[in-house]
Amino acid sequence: xxxxxxxxxxxxxxxxxxxxxxxxxxxxxxxxxxxxxxxxxxxxxxxxxxxxxxxxxxxxxxxxxxxxxxxxxxxxxxxxxxxxxxxxxxxxxxxxxxxxxxxxxxxxxxxxxxxxxxxxxxxxxxxxxxxxxxxxxxxxxxxxxxxxxxxxxxxxxxxxxxxxxxxxxxxxxxxxxxxxxxxxxxxxxxxxxxxxxxxxxxxxxxxxxxxxxxxxxxxxxxxxxxxxx
Amino acid sequence: xxxxxxxxxxxxxxxxxxxxxxxxxxxxxxxxxxxxxxxxxxxxxxxxxxxxxxxxxxxxxxxxxxxxxxxxxxxxxxxxxxxxxxxxxxxxxxxxxxxxxxxxxxxxxxxxxxxxxxxxxxxxxxxxxxxxxxxxxxxxxxxxxxxxxxxxxxxxxxxxxxxxxxxxxxxxxxxxxxxxxxxxxxxxxxxxxxxxxxxxxxxxxxxxxxxxxxxxxxxxxxxxxxxxxxxxxxxxxxxxxxxxxxxxxxxxxxxxxxxxxxxxxxxxxxxxxxxxxxxxxxxxxxxxxxxxxxxxxxxxxxxxxxxx
Numbered sequence: 001x002x003x004x005x006x007x008x009x010x011x012x013x014x015x016x017x018x019x020x021x022x023x024x025x026x027x028x029x030x031x032x033x034x035x036x037x038x039x040x041x042x043x044x045x046x047x048x049x050x051x052x053x054x055x056x057x058x059x060x061x062x063x064x065x066x067x068x069x070x071x072x073x074x075x076x077x078x079x080x081x082x083x084x085x086x087x088x089x090x091x092x093x094x095x096x097x098x099x100x101x102x103x104x105x106x107x108x109x110x111x112x113x114x115x116x117x118x119x120x121x122x123x124x125x126x127x128x129x130x131x132x133x134x135x136x137x138x139x140x141x142x143x144x145x146x147x148x149x150x151x152x153x154x155x156x157x158x159x160x161x162x163x164x165x166x167x168x169x170x171x172x173x174x175x176x177x178x179x180x181x182x183x184x185x186x187x188x189x190x191x192x193x194x195x196x197x198x199x200x201x202x203x204x205x206x207x208x209x210x211x212x213x214x215x216x217x218x219x220x221x222x223x224x225x226x227x228x229x
Numbered sequence: 230x231x232x233x234x235x236x237x238x239x240x241x242x243x244x245x246x247x248x249x250x251x252x253x254x255x256x257x258x259x260x261x262x263x264x265x266x267x268x269x270x271x272x273x274x275x276x277x278x279x280x281x282x283x284x285x286x287x288x289x290x291x292x293x294x295x296x297x298x299x300x301x302x303x304x305x306x307x308x309x310x311x312x313x314x315x316x317x318x319x320x321x322x323x324x325x326x327x328x329x330x331x332x333x334x335x336x337x338x339x340x341x342x343x344x345x346x347x348x349x350x351x352x353x354x355x356x357x358x359x360x361x362x363x364x365x366x367x368x369x370x371x372x373x374x375x376x377x378x379x380x381x382x383x384x385x386x387x388x389x390x391x392x393x394x395x396x397x398x399x400x401x402x403x404x405x406x407x408x409x410x411x412x413x414x415x416x417x418x419x420x421x422x423x424x425x426x427x428x429x430x431x432x433x434x435x436x437x438x439x440x441x442x443x444x445x446x447x448x449x450x451x452x453x454x455x456x457x458x459x460x461x462x463x464x465x466x467x468x469x470x471x472x473x474x475x476x477x478x479x480x481x482x483x484x485x486x487x488x489x490x491x492x493x494x495x496x497x498x499x500x501x502x503x504x505x506x507x508x509x510x511x512x513x514x515x516x517x518x519x520x521x522x523x524x525x526x527x528x529x530x531x532x533x534x535x536x537x
Contacts, residue, residue, distance in 0.1 A: 048428050049427070049428075050424045050427070050428055069427065069432075070424070070427035070428045070430075071427050071428075071430050071431055071432045071433070074428065074429065074430035075430065079429075080428045080429075082425065082428070086422055086425045088417065088418050088421045088422065088425075088426075089421065090417070090421060091414065091417055091418065091421070095414050095417075098411065098414055099414055099415065099418045099426070099429045099430075099431060100429050100430065101411075102411075102415065102429065102430040102431050102432075103430035143429055144429070147429065147430050
């Protein structure tokens with residue numbers, strides 16, 4: 001579904017992602033794990049077109065989206081839940097979700113989104129900035145789902161979220177995958193979360209993928225060693 | 230200052246100046262709405278905004294002459310057509326300016342300031358070449374002439390009432406556009422977080438262009454309204470641009486309500502003080518008070534409190 005080939009990203013003269021190759025299959029959840037500063041967020045942002053990449057390609061199904069702008073990638077079927085949620089804080093919950101409808105024909109927020117996140121329906125007139133961290137995370141996911149994506153990218157969705165909500169987020173992602181038939185690519189530092197949701201795990205170290213394992217054959221100790229400081 | 234007047238005269242003076250202030254308020258609101266939308270959306274300080282207003286005024290002048298000479302039977306309704314045409318032409322020019330100049334200067338506020346100032350000079354010269362250096366005035370339809378006498382000393386002119394109704398209608402329309410429409414949601418999303426707005430599927434460049442065009446279009450309508458209270462010359466827009474910036478900054482650039490409250494406060498203060506002092510002193514005192522308030526409250530009169 002998502003094919004990343006020989007993919008490099010630079011900030012000016014400094015290359016941060018080096019010739020990366022990986023794919024995400026249809027209906028698969030893939031987690032990419034790594035410490036701070038290893039390039040996870042840069043990779044996510046560049047896949048979304050928010051950071052420019054000059055080398056390599058990103059294909060969504062048969063479509064090469066490498067040179068497309070962010071909104072064009074959304075139209076093709078990519079959606080993004082960024083680190084820190086980045087919801088539109090002065091807009092209401094309903095208005096936030098509606099921004100995700102820009103590329104689809106729906107006039108109203110689909111009922112399936114409120115079914116997935118009932119708390120958002122209860123709070124749809126409240127400003128996004130007045131929600132708790134966990135509710136904001138749900139809102140960011142709901143906003144991304146509104147565009148009816150084929151692949152959902154999430155950058156550290158557990159950051160700043162209390163442990164009880166982390167479990168809920170994991171369950172929600174699995175439910176979304178099953179109900180919407182999505183592929184999900186999630187960056188993380190929390191191994192337990194990744195093991196809970198992912199079918200396959202990649203490890204990123206200094207802008208390169210250094211390890212790839214399926215959930216069934218995962219060597220937890222080795223992966224944990226990549227995450228410890 | 231007040232001792233030369235009887236209390237009855239003072240009441241009449243305050244009433245008349247208050248009403249004159251309301252007309253000034255209307256022009257300020259129309260100008261500031263466009264400026265605030267553009268500044269809030271793109272961070273662009275459009276120094277040519279006054280010239281967009283004057284373009285609207287010249288279009289109204291041209292239509293006034295055309296209908297007076299060629300279609301006198303329709304003269305009574307020409308003003309409505311003039312406002313629509315003023316909006317369309319200034320919005321189209323705004324879109325062209327955004328495409329040809331402003332979009333290349335985003336995130337370079339000083340360059341944008343300089344470029345739009347240069348544009349204002351070019352437009353002034355174009356107006357001077359086409360319409361001449363002398364100021365021109367429009368002929369108003371009969372139904373806009375005359376006034377409603379309230380007391381022996383106080384009269385309310387029809388054209389002033391018309392300008393205020395027009396301002397109210399446009400302010401309400403802008404409110405619905407920005408806060409009740411899908412496009413308004415896109416504009417506010419881009420204002421808050423441009424990269425994220427793109428990442429949810431909003432074409433931010435298209436939103437920029439449409440917003441710039443609408444902001445300039447509203448200035449064009451302000452120009453139509455302006456012809457009812459003053460004559461139009463190539464540099465007339467310059468008289469209003471500083472006051473309008475003051476309104477936008479004082480009100481808080483992100484707040485529609487703030488813009489309106491600020492326009493009301495500044496126009497009333499200026500209008501009333503102008504009568505008792507000179508026009509220059511009124512401006513100086515208004516500026517001093519506004520600067521003093523902004524030192525205590527730099528975010529302007531209205532600012533939202535939310536968790537970002």
